[in-house]
Amino acid sequence: MSIDLDLLDGGIAVITLNRPEQRNALDAAHYEALSEAWIRVRDDDAIRVAVVTGAGDRVFSAGADLKSWIGRETPLSDLWLTQKGQLLNRGLEIWKPVIAALNGHCLAGGMTLMLATDVRVCAEHVTFALSEVKRGIIAANGGTQRLLGQLPHAIAMEMLLTGDAIDAAAAARFGLVNKVVPAARLMDEALAIARRIAANAPLAVQAAKELALRSNEGGLAAGLRFEQFVQQILRHTEDAIEGRTAFAEKRPPRFQGR
Numbered sequence: 001m002s003i004d005l006d007l008l009d010g011g012i013a014v015i016t017l018n019r020p021e022q023r024n025a026l027d028a029a030h031y032e033a034l035s036e037a038w039i040r041v042r043d044d045d046a047i048r049v050a051v052v053t054g055a056g057d058r059v060f061s062a063g064a065d066l067k068s069w070i071g072r073e074t075p076l077s078d079l080w081l082t083q084k085g086q087l088l089n090r091g092l093e094i095w096k097p098v099i100a101a102l103n104g105h106c107l108a109g110g111m112t113l114m115l116a117t118d119v120r121v122c123a124e125h126v127t128f129a130l131s132e133v134k135r136g137i138i139a140a141n142g143g144t145q146r147l148l149g150q151l152p153h154a155i156a157m158e159m160l161l162t163g164d165a166i167d168a169a170a171a172a173r174f175g176l177v178n179k180v181v182p183a184a185r186l187m188d189e190a191l192a193i194a195r196r197i198a199a200n201a202p203l204a205v206q207a208a209k210e211l212a213l214r215s216n217e218g219g220l221a222a223g224l225r226f227e228q229f230v231q232q233i234l235r236h237t238e239d240a241i242e243g244r245t246a247f248a249e250k251r252p253p254r255f256q257g258r
Contacts, residue, residue: 063109
């Protein structure tokens with residue numbers, strides 16, 4: 001029972017929520033371990049892309065293990081410890097791409113985690129639901145903040161307010177996931193995308209992700225200006241020189257993230 005992080009060849013990290021007997025739901029200890037895994041992805045230069053998945057074939061994650069949190073008291077002052085136990089979906093800034101390989105149902109906090117990823121591949125039997133309102137709470141950790149930007153307004157509001165699920169076909173139709181594949185092919189598809197990303201220049205990939213995600217924060221004019229500054233910096237990196245040289249020499253580039 002753990003949060004596993006395996007580093008594969010090519011700079012691909014695979015994070016597995018490994019608690020299938022509890023529907024890959026997370027108690028406080030597992031949330032802490034997941035936070036540590038995300039921080040390693042952020043800080044380890046050997047990692048270029050991360051894939052997050054769940055153990056088993058039933059549930060990607062059901063989010064918080066509610067039984068472990070019932071009656072748990074935390075001081076109100078914790079509300080202002082905004083950098084404590086940071087998670088991908090809680091505000092931790094990770095500019096390396098993150099791919100979700102959704103092996104099973106994507107529920108509550110599992111779905112808010114998925115909403116913070118960049119590319120998603122899911123098995124055919126997966127369903128998606130933010131069912132928190134059925135338990136008297138809300139879809140926190142980004143559920144109320146990200147869903148309307150990733151689904152049509154009416155569909156997102158129906159999910160938030162009813163807590164009802166949509167299936168994989170609907171998720172693909174609405175653009176919530178990139179691919180729906182047979183379960184046996186799930187990791188192969190996710191890793192194939194990860195390899196394609198990892199083959200690109202790491203600094204340029206991270207810059208592209210940050211620019212894209214920050215585009216709604218300051219308006220178009222500020223975004224275009226920020227783009228210019230970043231592009232000017234990237235043009236003089238060793239990777240940019242290698243990219244031009246490899247193109248001229250008709251060979252694959254060997255990017256080093258410098």
